[in-house]
Amino acid sequence: xxxxxxxxxxxxxxxxxxxxxxxxxxxxxxxxxxxxxxxxxxxxxxxxxxxxxxxxxxxxxxxxxxxxxxxxxxxxxxxxxxxxxxxxxxxxxxxxxxxxxxxxxxxxxxxxxxxxxxxxxxxxxxxxxxxxxxxxxxxxxxxxxxxxxxxxxxxxxxxxxxxxxxxxxxxxxxxxxxxxxxxxxxxxxxxxxxxxxxxxxxxxxxxxxxxxxxxxxxxxxxxxxxxxxxxxxxxxxxxxxxxxxxxxxxxxxxxxxxxxxxxxxxxxxxxxxxxxxxxxxxxxxxxxxxxxxxxxxxxxxxxxxxxxxxxxxxxxxxxxxxxxxxxxxxxxxxxxxxxxxxxxxxxxxxxxxxxxxxxxxxxxxxxxxxxxxxxxxxxxxxxxx
Ligand SMILES: Cc1cc2nc3c(=O)[nH]c(=O)nc-3n(C[C@H](O)[C@H](O)[C@H](O)COP(=O)(O)OP(=O)(O)OC[C@H]3O[C@@H](n4cnc5c(N)ncnc54)[C@H](O)[C@@H]3O)c2cc1C
Numbered sequence: 001x002x003x004x005x006x007x008x009x010x011x012x013x014x015x016x017x018x019x020x021x022x023x024x025x026x027x028x029x030x031x032x033x034x035x036x037x038x039x040x041x042x043x044x045x046x047x048x049x050x051x052x053x054x055x056x057x058x059x060x061x062x063x064x065x066x067x068x069x070x071x072x073x074x075x076x077x078x079x080x081x082x083x084x085x086x087x088x089x090x091x092x093x094x095x096x097x098x099x100x101x102x103x104x105x106x107x108x109x110x111x112x113x114x115x116x117x118x119x120x121x122x123x124x125x126x127x128x129x130x131x132x133x134x135x136x137x138x139x140x141x142x143x144x145x146x147x148x149x150x151x152x153x154x155x156x157x158x159x160x161x162x163x164x165x166x167x168x169x170x171x172x173x174x175x176x177x178x179x180x181x182x183x184x185x186x187x188x189x190x191x192x193x194x195x196x197x198x199x200x201x202x203x204x205x206x207x208x209x210x211x212x213x214x215x216x217x218x219x220x221x222x223x224x225x226x227x228x229x230x231x232x233x234x235x236x237x238x239x240x241x242x243x244x245x246x247x248x249x250x251x252x253x254x255x256x257x258x259x260x261x262x263x264x265x266x267x268x269x270x271x272x273x274x275x276x277x278x279x280x281x282x283x284x285x286x287x288x289x290x291x292x293x294x295x296x297x298x299x300x301x302x303x304x305x306x307x308x309x310x311x312x313x314x315x316x317x318x319x320x321x322x323x324x325x326x327x328x329x330x331x332x333x334x335x336x337x338x339x340x341x342x343x344x345x346x347x348x349x350x351x352x353x354x355x356x357x358x359x360x361x362x363x364x365x366x367x368x369x370x371x372x373x374x375x376x377x378x379x380x381x382x383x384x385x
Contacts, residue, residue, distance in 0.1 A: 005030045005164075007348055008183060008193035010171050010207055012038035014147070014333050015326045016199035017154035018341025019348070021077075023197075024161035026349055030191065031158060034170035039151050041270070042201050042333065045302030047225070047250050047257060049239045050335035051088045051142045053107040053114055058311050060110050062336040065356050069338035070145065076160075078153035081146065086251075087238035088142035089122055091133040100243045104137050114139045126240055128230070128290050133242075142239060145334050154341070174211040176320055181211075195322045195348045202268035202303045204313070204327035213320040216313055218328060220303040221263040224277030228285070228293035230256045247284040255297055260284045263304070271301040304331045314340060316347050324348045 005028045009020040012033025020031040035041070050070065052063050070083040092100035101116065108114050115138050122136040123129075158165060170186035174196060183191040200207040205215030234251040241248040245261040260280045278299055285291055307313060307328045317323040326344040329336065342354045 003190065004028075004192040006194050007197060008032060008171075008181065008191060008195070009197040009199055009326075011199035011201055011203075011326075012165065012167065013041060013043035013199065013201050014039065014151055014154075014337045015201070015329055015340060015344075016197070017151050017158070018337040019197050019199060019326050019344040020163060020165075020341075021154040021157040022341045022345030023348060024158045024163035026345075026351075029158060029161075029163035030193070031155075031163065031165045032169045032171060032185070033165070033167045034186070036168050038155065038165070038167065039147070042302045042305065043147065043151060045225070045271075045300055046145075046147060046331075046334050047239070047248065047259070048145045048147050048334065049086060049088065049142060049250060050083065050145050051139055051239070052111045053088070053090070053103070053137070053139050053142075054335075055330065055332050056310055057110075059330070059332045059336065060107065062312075062339045063332065064110060066336055066338040070143070070150070073153065077157050078149065080149045080153065082150050082153065083143045083145050086142055086144045087125070088139045088241065089117075089126055089238045090137040090139075090241045090243050091122075091126075091129065092135050092137075092243045093132045094134055096243045097135055100135060100137055103243060107137075107139075111139060111141070113141055125236070125238055128232075129240065130288055130290060133288075137243070138238070147334055150334065150337065154337075171207060171210060176212070176322065179321070181322060193322075195324060197324045197326050197344060197348055199326040199344075201327065201329075202305050204305070204325070206268060208317075208323075211320065211323060213317050213323055216325070216328075217307050218268075219306050219308070220266055220268050221306060222266045222271050222277075222301050223259060223304055223331075224262050224273045224281055224301050225257055225259045225299065226273070226278055226281045226296055227252060227255050227257055227298035228291070229254075229295060229297055230291055230293065242288070247281075247288050249285075249289070256291075258285050266303065268303065271303050273299040273301040277301060306330050312336070312340065314343050314347070 007023045007029045009016045009031045023029045117136045174181045174183040181193045202220035205218040239250045250257045313325040313328040
């Protein structure tokens with residue numbers, strides 16, 4: 001049984017951890033991470049909010065279905081709270097008001113409590129925004145995620161069920177021989193596995209090529225975050241964004257995270273916040289709020305990973321047996337992680353789709369994919385154009 005596993009999950013971010021946590025209950029699992037610590041890349045750099053009104057229909061459905069896990073985590077997974085109340089306010093100016101109303105019409109089908117507020121109604125919760133913002137869509141039920149606690153809970157569950165987690169273990173090549181994979185690691189180890197799950201984030205296409213299958217058009221888009229001292233208490237403020245995605249602000253233990261919502265296409269890398277990104281952030285902060293911080297407390301950048309249709313790649317590769325994609329989770333990978341993990345685990349184990357996912361009818365929600373047997377089983381580059 002040495003170095004032979006039913007499932008090898010590549011990537012120790014939230015996608016890999018959630019999928020491996022599900023698979024550990026049904027077979028032998030090895031989770032591989034190239035870095036010396038888990039969640040070092042995108043997972044460790046998020047804004048840590050869950051908004052059911054965010055993203056396309058598929059994302060919104062996965063987010064809604066994941067809520068129960070965060071609010072009432074299974075007691076065998078963790079006793080720690082995984083989320084806390086926050087609320088989210090998406091602002092519009094005169095020019096973007098029609099867009100806000102349209103978005104409200106769409107999202108209220110799934111989140112009926114989302115409401116449009118006028119300036120008088122939202123000023124109390126966001127007193128520092130500039131007077132160009134005339135309306136806001138308020139999602140009271142949006143909540144903060146404790147990403148560390150969530151990721152830790154998944155990893156604890158993997159180990160509890162006998163799964164193995166290895167860091168500093170980069171997959172450099174995998175070859176499908178008959179019904180199993182022969183996997184070579186950077187540390188010289190050789191692994192055998194029935195199924196590989198590609199949760200390699202920005203490197204998902206690189207991994208596909210190393211496994212001798214086709215890349216699917218992964219686009220890592222860099223986003224900058226700057227942390228400022230707002231010089232007054234913002235703890236009770238909601239997450240604040242704008243409908244045309246110009247800026248977001250989020251309270252963060254007495255400070256304020258600010259991002260210009262930039263999306264710069266880059267090679268997969270250890271993203272670093274550059275001077276241009278920071279300058280754009282401060283410029284947007286000035287034009288959108290009354291805040292004039294004296295000092296930047298922290299800064300970072302992370303890669304939000306998409307394919308052109310902005311839906312995640314969840315499902316079996318159509319070119320090679322035993323290769324499951326769990327990638328392109330965009331700006332939603334934490335808030336959808338519980339359901340993404342369940343779904344990818346069901347593909348990997350070739351078991352039936354979990355009931356809570358059947359109920360939300362994912363097949364209908366992914367019209368741009370060529371779905372033959374339902375639920376994204378057939379994925380090709382053409383489908384993504
Ligand atoms: C600024 C910012 C704000 C965000 N805000 C939110 C938010 O509020 N809410 C939300 O839900 N989401 C948010 N996101 C998105 C979320 O963080 C991502 O969707 C999620 O973290 C993606 O997780 P992942 O596991 O796919 O990728 P990653 O966390 O990047 O994990 C992939 C891992 O694979 C490893 N790897 C790659 N190749 C190999 C190999 N060959 N062998 C071994 N290991 C390998 C990498 O080292 C990496 O650790 C945000 C992202 C950013 C950047």
